[in-house]
Amino acid sequence: MWITVGRSRRRVQIALITALAVVSSLMSVGAGSAHPEGPLHHAPLPEHATPVMKAFFADQLAPQSLAPTSNAACTGGIAAGYPCSNVDLEAFVPLADLGGSSTEEANDIWGWTDSTTGKEYALIGMTFGTAFVDISTPTNPVYLGELPTHGAFGSPWRDIKTYNDHAFIVSEARNHGMQVFDLTQLRNVSSPPVVFGETAHYNKAAAAHNIAINEDSGFAYIVGASGKGNCSGGLHMVDISNPTSPTSAGCFSADGYTHDVQCVNYGGPDADYSGAEICLASNEDTVTVVDVTNKSNPVQISRTSYAGFAYTHQGWLTEDHRNFLVDDELDEQDFAHGTRTRVFDVSDLDAPQLINTYTTTNPSIDHNQYVKGNHSYQANYRSGLRIVDISNINSFSEVGFFDVYPADDSAQFNGAWSNYPYFDSGIVIVSGIEQGLFVLKPVLGPSDNAPTVSVTDPTEGAAVTGTGVLLAADASDDIGITQVEFFVGGNSVGVDTTSPYSVSWDSTSVGDGDYTVSATATDTIGQVASDSVNLTVDNVPEPDMHVGDIDASTSSGRGGKWNATVEVTVHADDHGLVVGATVAGSWSAGATGSGSCVTDNSGQCTITRNNIRRTSTSATFTVNSVSHASFVYSSNANHDPDGDSSGTVIVVASP
Numbered sequence: 001m002w003i004t005v006g007r008s009r010r011r012v013q014i015a016l017i018t019a020l021a022v023v024s025s026l027m028s029v030g031a032g033s034a035h036p037e038g039p040l041h042h043a044p045l046p047e048h049a050t051p052v053m054k055a056f057f058a059d060q061l062a063p064q065s066l067a068p069t070s071n072a073a074c075t076g077g078i079a080a081g082y083p084c085s086n087v088d089l090e091a092f093v094p095l096a097d098l099g100g101s102s103t104e105e106a107n108d109i110w111g112w113t114d115s116t117t118g119k120e121y122a123l124i125g126m127t128f129g130t131a132f133v134d135i136s137t138p139t140n141p142v143y144l145g146e147l148p149t150h151g152a153f154g155s156p157w158r159d160i161k162t163y164n165d166h167a168f169i170v171s172e173a174r175n176h177g178m179q180v181f182d183l184t185q186l187r188n189v190s191s192p193p194v195v196f197g198e199t200a201h202y203n204k205a206a207a208a209h210n211i212a213i214n215e216d217s218g219f220a221y222i223v224g225a226s227g228k229g230n231c232s233g234g235l236h237m238v239d240i241s242n243p244t245s246p247t248s249a250g251c252f253s254a255d256g257y258t259h260d261v262q263c264v265n266y267g268g269p270d271a272d273y274s275g276a277e278i279c280l281a282s283n284e285d286t287v288t289v290v291d292v293t294n295k296s297n298p299v300q301i302s303r304t305s306y307a308g309f310a311y312t313h314q315g316w317l318t319e320d321h322r323n324f325l326v327d328d329e330l331d332e333q334d335f336a337h338g339t340r341t342r343v344f345d346v347s348d349l350d351a352p353q354l355i356n357t358y359t360t361t362n363p364s365i366d367h368n369q370y371v372k373g374n375h376s377y378q379a380n381y382r383s384g385l386r387i388v389d390i391s392n393i394n395s396f397s398e399v400g401f402f403d404v405y406p407a408d409d410s411a412q413f414n415g416a417w418s419n420y421p422y423f424d425s426g427i428v429i430v431s432g433i434e435q436g437l438f439v440l441k442p443v444l445g446p447s448d449n450a451p452t453v454s455v456t457d458p459t460e461g462a463a464v465t466g467t468g469v470l471l472a473a474d475a476s477d478d479i480g481i482t483q484v485e486f487f488v489g490g491n492s493v494g495v496d497t498t499s500p501y502s503v504s505w506d507s508t509s510v511g512d513g514d515y516t517v518s519a520t521a522t523d524t525i526g527q528v529a530s531d532s533v534n535l536t537v538d539n540v541p542e543p544d545m546h547v548g549d550i551d552a553s554t555s556s557g558r559g560g561k562w563n564a565t566v567e568v569t570v571h572a573d574d575h576g577l578v579v580g581a582t583v584a585g586s587w588s589a590g591a592t593g594s595g596s597c598v599t600d601n602s603g604q605c606t607i608t609r610n611n612i613r614r615t616s617t618s619a620t621f622t623v624n625s626v627s628h629a630s631f632v633y634s635s636n637a638n639h640d641p642d643g644d645s646s647g648t649v650i651v652v653a654s655p
Contacts, residue, residue, distance in 0.1 A: 046155070046172050046207055046226065050259065050284070052311045052329050053157070053172075053209075059413035060156070063105050064434045066094040070139045074443070079402070086400035086443050087385065090138035090427065093437040098124060098131045099146040099193055109431035110160040111420040112167065112183050121186055122420070122429045123167055124437055125158030130169055130179075131437075132186055132196075138427050138439050144186055145194035150176045150201060161213040161220070166199065166243035168220055170208040178202040178211065178222060180243055200244040205236050213240070214263040217277050219249060219295070223258040233257035235279060237295050250295030255281070255288045255303055260314040263292065268321030269347040273301075278349065280324055282312045287326060289349050304352045306342060310334040315344075316371045322347050323355075323393055325376055327366035332411040339366050339380055343393060358388070358396040364409045368418040374450055374527055375399070377428060379416040383409040385430050387442055391450070391527040400442050404432040451477035451529045453484065453521035457502070463536045464507050472502035473519035473531065480524045487518045507537045542630060544573040545581060546637035547623055548603075550645040552652040561611040564591065564652040566621045569604045572631065577603030581628045589651075590616035594624075618653045 049057070070091040072080035079089040095106060108125035119136035121144075129149045134142040147169070149155070155173035162168070162183065169179040180200035209224025218241035224233050232253035239249040263279040273291065278301075281288040289301040305312075310330035317324050326342045343356035364383035369376050374391035387400035405415030419430045430438040457472035458464060471486045471493070484501035486494050489510065494503030501519070518532035548571035555563045566585075570578040583605055584596040591612045597605035612619055626633040638647030645651075 046174075049172075050209075050224075050257070050311075052259070052313065055330065055333070056413040057156070060105075061414055061434055063095050063103065065096070066092070066435060068092055068094055068097060074402075081406065082384075083403040083406055084401060087387070087402040087428075088441045088443060089402070089438065090441050091135075091141050091437075091439040092435075093133060093141050093143065093439075095434075095436045098126065098133070098143055098436055099129075104128055104154075105156065105433050106431045106436060107156055107417050107433065108159045109418045109420055109429055109437075110162060110167075111423055111429060112162050112165075112186075113423060114184070114187065115165055116184075117187065118424075119187075120423050120425060120427065121183070122437055122439070123160050123162070124431055125160055125169075125171075127156060127158075128154040130158065130160060130167070130181070133437060134186065135427065135429065135439050138425070138441065141437070141439055142192060144189045144192045145196055147179065147181050147196045147198060149173050150179050150198065155207075157209060159208075159210045161211050163213045163215050163218065163220070163240055164243050166240075168211055168213060168240065168243075168246075170205070170211045170222055170225075172207045172209060175206050176208070177205060178208070178220070178238070178246065180240075180246065182244070200246070202238060202246040204238075204248050205230055208236070209233075210258075210260050212261045212263050212279075214265065214277060216265040217263075219263070219277070219292075220246070221261055221263050221279060221292075223261050223281070235261065235281065235290065235292065235298065237292065237298075239295075250292070250298060252279075252290055252292065252298040252300075254300050255283050255286070255290075258283050258288070259312070262316055264317065264321065266321060266349075268317075268349075270349045273349055280315060280317065280346070282314050282326065284312055285309050286312060287315065287324065287344060287352060289346070289352065301349050302352060304344065304354075306354050308335060313366075314368055316369055316376070317346075318371055318390065318393070319373065324352065325369060325371065325390070327369055327378070329365060329367060332363060332365045336363075336411075338362055339364050339378075339383065339386070341366065341369070341376070341378070341388070341396065343396075356394050356396070360386075360398065362386075362409050363411045364415075365411050365413065367416070370419065370421055372421045375421075375444070377419050377421040379419045379430060381405070381413055381417075382407075382411075382415040384416045384432075385419055385428065385438075385440065387444070391525070399444055402430070402438065402440050404430060404435055404438055449478050450527040451475055451481055451521040451523045453519050453529050453531045455517060455519050455531045455533045458517065458533060458535050460533045461535070462533075463538045465537070465539050467506040467508055469505045469507045470502060471505050471517060471519070472500065473521070475499070475501055475519070475521035475529075477521070477523040477527075482522050482524055484519050484521045487516075487520070489515045508539050510537055512537050512540050542632045544634040544637065545570055545578045545626060545628060545631040546573070546634050546639070547571075547583075547626065547647045548575070548638075549640050549642070550621075550623070550647065550650045551642075552621070552644070552650050554652060554655040556655065557611040560614040562614065562654050563608060563610045564612060564619050564621070565606055565608040566650060566652065567604055567606045568597070568599075568623065569602075570599050570626055571603065573634070573637070577601075578628060578631060579603060581626050581631065583607070583623060584625045584627075585621055585623045587619055587621055589618065589620040591619035612654070614654075616654060618651050620649060620651050622649045623647075 074084035157172035222236040231251040235252035313329035315326040384403040595607040
């Protein structure tokens with residue numbers, strides 16, 4: 001029996017469930033069935049099953065016999081018999097219409113928008129394959145066909161992600177590996193449904209629980225993989241930049257088994273990792289943060305547990321990469337509290353902090369959640385899709401739901417497996433394990449979107465002085481802006497409640513140096529957005545410097561020619577010597593060319609013009625500029641105490 005050491009444990013009859021799974025597996029193999037099914041209408045439970053997988057397996061019910069329906073608005077809290085709030089039912093496609101057998105059920109779901117046509121599709125994991133549905137007309141979805149599982153075995157666990165018009169599919173089915181499917185095949189299905197073939201296959205991971213893809217980097221991360229060489233179930237990294245030729249890229253196994261993960265090109269507030277590729281892994285009892293920028297040498301940044309953990313299952317970053325929302329899949333059963341979402345402040349990736357726990361009165365188990373804008377879209381098993389307003393990170397509230405399992409909301413593993421909220425149309429798709437595909441349309445009102453703001457004055461990199469510096473910003477919102485607050489160096493310097501938004505700032509209130517100016521706009525429901533620029537305060541005048549003396553000397557050159565040398569002395573306005581000033585000048589009237597030098601500890605430097613033609617009886621040198629980081633060149637103060645130059649120009653006579 002496979003046991004997880006040092007991780008969360010389920011108080012279920014694991015031995016009995018495992019024994020049933022092994023017997024089922026042996027019976028299926030002996031029967032030679034193409035799709036060997038285990039107890040409770042499922043393929044066999046994997047021998048490496050985690051506690052949460054065993055709990056899920058124990059709760060499974062037979063598929064429901066349901067009728068398709070469409071175009072049902074949420075009215076009076078009901079849409080086509082399903083409890084709801086602010087979410088309409090565009091269409092429902094039952095399992096029987098998704099190509100499944102009478103015992104086949106749904107699992108993961110993801111979406112794809114055709115980059116050429118803009119049409120939207122649902123990709124639904126099934127026990128024995130992946131179903132494809134055209135939902136470009138949401139009230140009339142069309143089942144296009146199925147990609148069968150790889151090999152002879154099915155599984156209740158399948159996971160799908162997309163990249164560059166291809167789907168990448170893993171499963172807990174024995175020796176499944178990663179399937180690659182060219183989604184552009186869905187454009188021209190003339191007589192649906194059809195049976196598709198996989199475009200490519202990656203066999204370096206056998207059975208796996210999940211897959212994440214960072215679309216900005218072109219890398220996939222297979223997690224929860226079993227068998228030798230599979231990173232102890234940790235991050236199995238795959239280069240999918242060429243989707244049909246995936247190649248192994250690296251491995252992270254230092255923290256053992258990973259159940260789910262999100263990997264991003266980091267754009268959050270932790271400057272130490274700006275631009276790095278970061279993975280936030282849900283590792284059964286911790287949130288584990290890993291820098292995977294160097295695939296051959298990934299580095300664990302932090303490993304954070306929390307009080308009351310039972311099984312750290314999955315999580316998703318807010319769009320500003322500042323917070324990570326986590327669902328624990330077993331705490332509702334183990335501790336009998338309501339659906340609970342934990343919020344970690346990850347602005348310091350080295351030390352994430354739990355800052356908020358959002359617990360509802362609903363007892364259902366949370367499973368998969370995804371953040372879009374200021375909402376978390378949660379698939380919470382028996383209570384279905386739950387939409388949570390997260391605009392105030394310290395105080396969440398539910399703003400909509402669609403219950404795919406009307407019978408009850410108890411803490412059991414039935415109903416909504418997952419959802420996909422990222423279609424431009426606003427459609428959200430949900431997979432019901434025993435039900436099928438739900439095509440939903442949230443109606444959250446016009447205040448759904450956060451405000452936008454842009455600093456217009458000063459411009460990036462500007463230098464400012466004085467007491468009346470203008471700070472200005474443009475801000476807009478679909479309902480309205482209540483205020484724009486301006487900050488300099490993190491300190492508030494004023495608020496404007498009327499467009500155009502601006503304040504006047506006294507730059508002499510701070511010392512000279514570089515500062516960040518930011519503007520934060522707040523809309524009528526408290527959503528905020530910020531923008532910033534950098535500026536330099538330069539109020540303290542730099543001291544002047546000037547040429548205090550120019551002397552000249554000559555020497556014989558080659559072939560009767562001669563050399564001229566000028567020695568320039570640079571003074572500060574208090575007549576002190578200036579060290580490190582760069583003097584640049586040019587020759588004329590008998591000689592050509594230019595030269596420069598840097599003053600030494602005596603405030604002097606020399607510039608020589610060699611081999612002036614012997615017919616020239618003199619040559620003129622002119623100081624064109626003097627520069628220094630801490631002084632300002634004042635040419636009108638140039639002078640020469642011995643009178644042989646003007647302080648700017650000297651004539652050098654031939655020897």
